[in-house]
Amino acid sequence: MVREARYTRLCSTKSILTVNGQFPGPTIEAYHGEMLHGVKQPKNPWSDGPEYITQCPIKPGGKFRQLLVFSIEEGTIWWHAHSDWARATVHGAIYVYPKEGEFYPFPKPDEEVPIILGEWWKSDIRDVYEEFIRTGGSPNTSDAFTINGYPGDLYPCSESFKLNVRYGKTYFLRIVNAAMNHNLFFSVSKHKLKVVGVDSGYSEPLIRDYICISPGQTVDALLHANQDPDDYYMAARAYSSAVEASFNNGTTTARIHYKGNHARTKFPSLPYFPKYNDTKAAFDYYTSIKGLSETYPYQVPKDITTHMLITLSVNAVPCSEDSSCGGPNGTRLSSSMNNISFEAPNIDILEAYYHQLKGVYDRDFPKFPPLLFDFTAEYLPLELEIPKKGTKVAVLKYGSTMEIVFQGTTLVSGIDHPIHLHGTSFFSVGYGFGNFDKHKDPMKYNLENPPLVNTVLVPNSGWAAIRYMAANPGVWLVHCHHERHLAWGMDTVFIVTNGEGDAVMRPPPSDMPPC
Template identity: 40%
Template sequence: MASMESRSLPRAAATSMALAIAIVFLIYTTERLGDAASVEHTFMVSQVKMTHLCKETLVTVVNGQLPGPAIYVTEGDSVTVHVVNKSPHNITIHWHGVKQWLNCWADGVPMITQLPIQPNQNFTYRFNVIGQEGTLWWHAHVPFLRASLHGALIIRPRNGASSYPFPKPDREVPIIIGDYWQLDLAQAARRMMHGFLFSFANASTINGKLGDLFNCSGVPEDSYVLDVVPGKTYLLRIINAGLFSEFYLKIAGHKFTVVGADANYISPYTTDVIAIAPGETVDALVVADALPGRYYMVALPNQAPLPDTQTPEYTTRGIMQYSNTYSSADDPAGLMSDRGVEEKEEEDKGSSGDVPVAPEMPDIHDTITSYYFHSNLTNLYQTVVPQRVDERLFIVLSLGSICQHGQSCRRGDHNETILIATMNNVSFQDPTGKTPLLEAHYYHTGSVDLMQELPDRPPRAFNFTDEALIPYGPKEMRLEPSYKATMVRRFRHGAVVEMVFQSTAVLQGDSNPMHLHGHNMILLAQGFGNFDAAKDVAKYNLVNPPVKNTILVPNLGWAAIRFVANNPGVWFMHCHYEFHLTMGMAAVFIVEDGPTVNTSLPPPPAHFPTYCGHDNNLLPDELCLQTKKDA
């Protein structure tokens, strides 16, 4: 581990260290990357007027579009994105799933890794995409605003599509499932953070289109339309950018072959339904092998059944439509020859008219389909699963409450309390200082060492999945009292960490998509009910478990994961349901430096805005370093 003195080097020494790291990295990238390209974008964040559902709404977007621009890179490329903030909101951009190897400074979490980009300011993100292929995405990492500030980040193999470990598709299509809000998103976030009424979206979307299930004075909203050619294969790069809902996606008369998830290749898995939670990505092949016609692409949100609180959930749909001509020449491989008579007859119903064929969807309260989908995912290649475990954590994901005024209050359905989300009975408190945690950690100038440590386990054991705890009542009220703190957990460099995430029934029965920044997680096993090490460890897949950046912990169930803490820096771990994140289901993981230069976090990049501690001024890093040295 680097000493404290190394954190207060003079500018010249700091520059020398940065140069040494740059040389090491240059040698590494020269060997690995060869002719890697530099990809550059400018993101202009502003508010535009959009009219849907008969109402004009100010929506915060990038470059005037929803979803925002897709970024296409080849593995090994370097990426530069200039963010110009012309909106009235503080903004950061998180590159969801990008490992940011030795580059925590570009991770984009306000007051965790950087100061937010204030209105009329700009900030440049620079990062490399190394050792990853597949579908990731980018989004704002400020409460609720990722609903409209998001886009795809597609990483292609360095040898082109011909090197995919599955049949080369004829076309690749991003499919982003999201929300449309008529409410002011920043205001909705403030209301939730302060324990007031929950707010909900007005519609769901596919690639920004609401679809014909929604209308304005009887006129259907525009639908997303995917034009296909008979016999061709399409790689759908599916992203759930929604705030609150896991979605089921189906296309009438067609099947998916899942080949990737969270930018990792998956053993090909054929299914007629995809389950995708907020934060997750799924790559799936679809062959246009139905009779010519129009077929609905339906995204249906699921939610926990009663006695869980039922919230507004909106199904949306787009259309997959074939070109107008079809002949045997379009089906040289006889793709239609093995399709059942009943299936063909169902497709014929919609192929001759204007009304698309609709798929039969799961029930909105069907959570088993999600469990089966995620349980069927295995890694295409043998996964290197660390056998030695250095640290074990049992993380209980729950709801609780704190008193609005004073130390005591009536629990249950009373306005004396504020509802919060917790990990091991602690709700994450956003840092209250003026220095981001990463800066305080790097320079040893803050109080990171004095912050609350994420406990290894909850303060008490109980029947975590007892459905009697879902409604307000005496049974759950005993478990409600919680507290808020800026929770951190330190790991030595290279430590192998095993975590079991346990969902609870306290005031809810939700699943929980848990996302870890800066690292991938190996999903060893999952199940319903309470985790029991005596029997459940035997279920661990130690051969080809899926590797993901977002793990969906099943409704009233558990998931066991391992990861190697080998990327030094300060990393956010949180639930990707926005209401859980806003209410505090989060923690900060600090990975210490390793013993060498190329296992230690480099200094902040040039012109990285840093708070220097006087008069609220933001200064470029060279002036802040001089200030810190003089101090």
């Protein structure tokens, strides 16, 4: 049940939207292959959730039963709202265990712990959202980061999440970045993290002092309690590569407390972190992640039938003649994919596609940039900043083997973009800086054991390449998981056509919310 609840954080009390009165929301637990009454959702986009993409919003007093099918996922994923900025407080973890009778590809841990990283504003989140949409500027920076809803010891009037551990035991940290607009470094003082999974896919064990995790991503990590009995900090702070963008430079902390340690350290030492703008550290981590190939649902596609190159830009559009907006030089901030700033319709695209309604969307989203320029140049002409607006989708033939290169640009502001594809997991096969070179860069792809993920962080002034098979018929949102960029139009829709036999999208349920 979604409802308003009152919470105190950072010396302020306010009403927030919660699920079952909990913040973060309740954890869902299931087994691989289980069907429950987000996720890959085979042939079932009706329960995917984004408003005006796969459903119209659930009206006050209304209800909708979502059917979740865990088909290839195993590990940690998460659920969240997909309406304006409601996901700031409406989110929670999902544990997908191995099939009953099967086991993890690593020794069974002694305890499993959700670690949900988030952001907190003293102001009402609806006011923050409505203000930056109205003014055309950037949203106010959050007042704190949180771990399991608590900012931690370094903030005034704040409590801390505490994890009690026993020496010699192993703890399975199921880490989710639910922050709205920040990539985060996460670390634990004097302890190593063993990464064993990302985005509900297993990975080769990787031992690190820190991880980098962007909004929408999850990490499964093992923490071995092998230090002297004391208190230690786990902590997170921003990785922000944009030169001029404002960001939250605070650090959220939680305590790891060894049982039997009665002399509680008032302020433990903070763990090691790279610098806020250390792009090399962030992508040294990402490029070190290798998939556990024996668990792949299918092999990495080698014979590609559909290529796409999609530019990701922060844009600026002129204000009306009688007003001034909050963007650079009095403009209104916008964003785009392939120079198209997405406009949501007033009826959901899935319904329009299923019932063959005309005039709701156009099928001509460009598969390559309509504007060709030096995407990562230091200075670019101002006329390139203005995108076109539209409700354009790309139609993909069922069974297509896809290669998509997401190319960041330096229009208005270069920054990293966490790109999430609904309805599928994909192989993250390559990263690079500068402009993608279709002749040279594919030679450096990892096609043997890339991680299987659902969100990829595209580096500032660089590119990221993914491959997958379009084998899930339906209507699926593609978007940046920085919520301000999504609100400005950095999204599009992929429609995967029906295949043969039973490879056909399911019919709509009877309780779909009306528009």
